[in-house]
Amino acid sequence: MKIILGPASQELGQKLAQIMKIPVTPVFLKTFPDGESYLRFETESLKNEDVIIVQTTSPPQDQRLLQLMLMADNAKDMEARSITAVVPYFAYSRQDKRFLPGEVFSIKTIINILAGCGVNRIVTVNAHSPSVLKTFKTPVLDLSAIPLLAEYFKTNKLVRDALSLSMGKKAISVAQEADSILHGGYDYISSKRDIATGNVTLENKPLPAKNRDVIIFDDIISSGGTMAKAVKLVKDKGARKIYAACVHPLLMGDSRKKIIENGAEEIIGTDAVPSPVSRVSIAPLLSKVLA
Numbered sequence: 001m002k003i004i005l006g007p008a009s010q011e012l013g014q015k016l017a018q019i020m021k022i023p024v025t026p027v028f029l030k031t032f033p034d035g036e037s038y039l040r041f042e043t044e045s046l047k048n049e050d051v052i053i054v055q056t057t058s059p060p061q062d063q064r065l066l067q068l069m070l071m072a073d074n075a076k077d078m079e080a081r082s083i084t085a086v087v088p089y090f091a092y093s094r095q096d097k098r099f100l101p102g103e104v105f106s107i108k109t110i111i112n113i114l115a116g117c118g119v120n121r122i123v124t125v126n127a128h129s130p131s132v133l134k135t136f137k138t139p140v141l142d143l144s145a146i147p148l149l150a151e152y153f154k155t156n157k158l159v160r161d162a163l164s165l166s167m168g169k170k171a172i173s174v175a176q177e178a179d180s181i182l183h184g185g186y187d188y189i190s191s192k193r194d195i196a197t198g199n200v201t202l203e204n205k206p207l208p209a210k211n212r213d214v215i216i217f218d219d220i221i222s223s224g225g226t227m228a229k230a231v232k233l234v235k236d237k238g239a240r241k242i243y244a245a246c247v248h249p250l251l252m253g254d255s256r257k258k259i260i261e262n263g264a265e266e267i268i269g270t271d272a273v274p275s276p277v278s279r280v281s282i283a284p285l286l287s288k289v290l291a
């Protein structure tokens with residue numbers, strides 16, 4: 001077994017290899033002046049190897065997806081026995097159906113291309129819509145990093161009897177997962193997205209947040225708009241300390257500032273997407289299913 005260190009997840013790939021005690025294959029990357037990627041595996045053979053390619057696909061997602069495709073196809077040409085693509089943040093997974101007539105079904109197209117490049121299995125973390133991932137021919141394993149995030153708060157004693165909140169009713173299982181570690185109770189923030197504009201509105205529903213420490217869990221923080229609104233809502237309900245926790249801290253633009261200005265103590269994320277707030281490593285989680 002060998003781990004190929006995709007350029008977007010080198011540190012995570014190294015950690016994973018250390019835990020699993022398997023060798024890494026570094027990848028030489030060069031970006032041409034016009035933006036095209038040139039990649040070369042620093043090994044002569046992958047013949048009959050079970051290969052794990054680690055490459056997250058956070059922004060610039062199109063480039064990182066293409067690099068993943070190039071690496072998978074290369075491993076196939078080098079006669080790897082099997083190819084597992086570890087894609088901690090799976091770009092385009094929010095476009096998991098045709099919401100409007102004529103729209104693309106992005107995640108389906110991407111999985112089909114990866115399969116065509118020889119990928120036998122995909123492992124991802126807190127994908128936006130886990131159920132849709134089960135409908136494809138290529139097996140996709142979706143893991144949850146929520147318990148690791150909850151453990152982080154517990155181990156570092158950042159909160160006391162914290163209320164765990166999920167973003168949206170559909171994600172209530174996320175709050176339940178966190179509560180199974182934090183034991184301060186759980187609930188959800190009621191949110192609604194306008195499918196035409198993408199705007200999110202939050203409903204002012206009762207939440208037992210007064211004088212409590214609260215952690216708001218979401219899979220992704222991108223523009224930070226949703227989390228900033230949620231933090232404000234909970235702050236207005238008299239919460240004591242509020243933390244924003246997410247698996248995939250994309251943190252575009254001034255998202256971090258926006259969330260803190262609205263009253264969050266801190267944002268805590270994972271290294272599914274390397275960022276200044278990626279305090280929690282998902283390497284132990286990945287190692288359990290890849291061994």
Ligand code: R5P
Binds near residue numbers: 167219220223224226
């Ligand atoms: C949405 O369905 C996701 O769970 C996140 O709430 C969303 O992607 C966050 O996006 P933004 O940070 O741009 O509001």
